[in-house]
Amino acid sequence: MSVTVPQTELQPGLSGTRAALRRNFWRGVARVLRRKPSRMVGVAIVALFLLMAAFGPMLYPAHLPRDNNALYAPPSLAHPFGTDFEGTDVLALVVTGARYVILTGLVTAVITVAAGTLLGLLAGFHRGRWDTALMRLTDLQLTIPGLPLLLVLSTVWKFQGPLAMGLVLGLLGWGGIARAVRSQTLSLRERGFIEAARGLGLSTTHIIGRELLPSMAPYIAMNMLIAVTGAIYAQVGLFFLGVLPFDSNNWGVMLNLAVFGGGALTSAAALPYLLAPLLAILLLTLGIVLVVDAMDEIFNPRLREE
Structure with missing residues (x-):
């Protein structure tokens, strides 16, 4: 005689197991961060810049004040960087x-990782015509010269703004992640838990979203952080070269004006403006690199054992 367990009795136990797993995960994260103080420094640096981006402009007026009597003033208490x-x-x-x-x-990282992950998962899981078509599209994207x-x-x-800039950089940068995710998917799709899911008749959406994607989440998260770094270098370099119009203030515009407008490479007075x-x-x-180092140990069992 079979005994049917009410769903109301199963749900609390399942919720408790998930809550325990979450607690253990965050305890492990805290332990990994404490193991190397530099990782805590990395988290603090990234958090500081995120807060600066979110609330920094609120600390200053829309049009920053100018002082014609203090052009290229040296660093001081009033002006720490001159x-x-x-x-x-x-x-x-x-x-x-x-x-x-x-x-x-x-924005660049989200678009890059989302597009690359989606296409890589579909190509690696379906193989056949899907794989051929999507990989030819990826190869075409990889051959497009970004700077020209x-x-x-x-x-x-x-x-006109960071969203447009991030959209363009994101659409130009997903090819590498798509190929890497495809390789991971081809490896994982032959594992026992994927075969079992297919044997149970679960839908493709369920297998990709609930089985494959969580297994690659650490890899995807680290690629997102690396994509942020690449996007920062790309946009700052474009503004520094004067390729894009100076419609708003950012670090690339500052570098351009310091070098080509202020002569920072030849004048010591303009050097703080460049530095x-x-x-x-x-x-x-540096903060992103230290966070990626921590994530590598968090999601790599062999590193945790060491």
């Missing part, structure tokens, strides 16, 4: 310019 060629506080420019840079990086295309686009499209955005980029990159 002033620029218009007498504007350089620290204020770094803080207010962080939103554009970080928002563009996040951006140069052409900049003549007809003004990239401030460089320091911001360096610190943010």
Whole structure:
């Protein structure tokens, strides 16, 4: 005689198991972060820049004040990084310019990872015609030269904000992730738990969303952080080269004006104006690298055992 357990009795136990798993996971995260103080520093740096991007512009007026009597003023208590060629506080420019840079990086990373993961999963799971068609599309995307295309686009499209900038950079950067996710999917689809799911008649959507995707979540998360770094370098470099119009303040615009407008490479007075955005980029990159290092140990059982 079979005994049917009411769903109301199963649900509390299942919820309790999931809650225990979540608690153990976050305890493991805290333990990994505490193991190396540098990882805590990385988390603090990334959090600081996120807060700067979210709330920094609220600390300053829409139009930053200028002081014609303090052009390229040296660093002081009033101006920790000095002033620029218009007498504007350089620290204020770094803080207010962080939103554009970080928002563009996040939008780029989301689009890059979402498109690459989706196409890689579909190609690797279905194989056959799906795989051939999607990989030919990926190969075509990988052959598109990014910089020349951006140069052409900049003549007809003004990239009015970080969302537009992130969209273009994201659509130009998903090919590598698509190929990597496809390789991971081809490996995982032959595992026992995927075969069991197919044997149970579960839908393709369920297998991809509930079985394959969680298994690759750590890899995808680390690629998202790396994509943020790549997007920051790309957009700052484009603004520095003067390819894009200076419609808003950001770190790339500061570098361009410091080098080509202020002569920072030949004049010591303009040097703080050049070093401030460089320091911001360096610190943010360092923070992301330290967080990726922590994530590698969190999601890699062999590293945790060591």
